[in-house]
Amino acid sequence: MDVRLSADNRPAEEPAPLRRSVLSSAAGRLARFAAAKAVRLALLLVSVATLSFVLVSFSPVDPIDAYLGPSILKVSPEQREVIAQRWGLDQPPVERFTRWAANLLQGDFGTSTIFNEPVLTVIVKRFTTSFWLMFAAWTVSGVLGFTLGLLAGAYPASPLDKTISFYAYLMASTPTFWVGMVLLTFFSVHLGWTPVHGAWPAGMAAHDVSLMQRIHHLILPAVTLSLIGVAQIALHTREKTIDVMRSEHALFAMAQGERPLGIVFCRTLRNVALPAVTLQFASLGELFGGAVLAEQVFAYPGLGKATVEAGFRGDVPLLLGLVIFSTVFVFTGNTVADLLYMIVDPRMRRNARKGDR
Numbered sequence: 001m002d003v004r005l006s007a008d009n010r011p012a013e014e015p016a017p018l019r020r021s022v023l024s025s026a027a028g029r030l031a032r033f034a035a036a037k038a039v040r041l042a043l044l045l046v047s048v049a050t051l052s053f054v055l056v057s058f059s060p061v062d063p064i065d066a067y068l069g070p071s072i073l074k075v076s077p078e079q080r081e082v083i084a085q086r087w088g089l090d091q092p093p094v095e096r097f098t099r100w101a102a103n104l105l106q107g108d109f110g111t112s113t114i115f116n117e118p119v120l121t122v123i124v125k126r127f128t129t130s131f132w133l134m135f136a137a138w139t140v141s142g143v144l145g146f147t148l149g150l151l152a153g154a155y156p157a158s159p160l161d162k163t164i165s166f167y168a169y170l171m172a173s174t175p176t177f178w179v180g181m182v183l184l185t186f187f188s189v190h191l192g193w194t195p196v197h198g199a200w201p202a203g204m205a206a207h208d209v210s211l212m213q214r215i216h217h218l219i220l221p222a223v224t225l226s227l228i229g230v231a232q233i234a235l236h237t238r239e240k241t242i243d244v245m246r247s248e249h250a251l252f253a254m255a256q257g258e259r260p261l262g263i264v265f266c267r268t269l270r271n272v273a274l275p276a277v278t279l280q281f282a283s284l285g286e287l288f289g290g291a292v293l294a295e296q297v298f299a300y301p302g303l304g305k306a307t308v309e310a311g312f313r314g315d316v317p318l319l320l321g322l323v324i325f326s327t328v329f330v331f332t333g334n335t336v337a338d339l340l341y342m343i344v345d346p347r348m349r350r351n352a353r354k355g356d357r
Helices: 016-057 063-074 077-087 093-105 119-154 159-172 176-190 211-245 248-255 260-266 269-282 284-297 303-312 316-344 346-356
Strands: none
Touching (some): 093 316, 119 284, 119 303, 159 211, 211 260, 211 269, 211 284, 260 269, 284 316, 303 316
């Protein structure tokens, strides 16, 4: 191989045109990656929006009855007609969809019939509350699941591996709402250590709540989501760790007297961590679905509870807005996972360069 040396016998730096060519090639690949993802997101949003509107239109829930609630018998037909005109429910479904799609392209998601506020305002308020719950659960479940998977994979078929695997399979088959109800009954009802419901004490305004009060109300819902989220990442990391421990370089290190944990944390951590990070970002959809159930159990006023309320009370604009938001949220997580994979894994970069030739 021809290696050019400088006067002091050190490899000479790459010529400026070569560096510019490499940077230009990397920028081109990144631009194509972003363009492909943008096209996929656009097609996905169109499909999700159309399917969601069709399903909502065929829902047996009457949006006017759901909007009125217990006062149905006190409203005259004329008043029902006024309400239908107010929310555009007197128009055919195709016309309503066309108008909603046109407003959506302009950034107008409509007005929520439950909260009587713009849909985007409701989503921002509720997401601010849900963000810390999902972030805490996502972080704890990722770190704990990855650590447990490494320990189980380092000592396969050991009592530690069997215990971790049993816990992971048990949590993987356990509904989120059931775990939440058990924790709520034990820690909140019997012991009284945690609040029964809400994201802050009842009767207090959100801007008057202290950080410790928010954390106190956040603990139990976050623990519920974390316990469920540990299962998938732990089992996946365990399998990858076992595969790495059976590789030639790991067997050679063990023959040299190195301990399994030393091999895992010093020699194979990067190979195991990369798929785990990808899986963790790809699990944002399951995290959002789990948050819906957990927030309902703990009466936590976040996006999950708003989704259930919008569905039961026929709030079509809010429900469709939440569907669009959750689609973008999950798609962003998957895109970040793909991007990290391309940045960290040299094999992905080599394949990308081969595709450019």
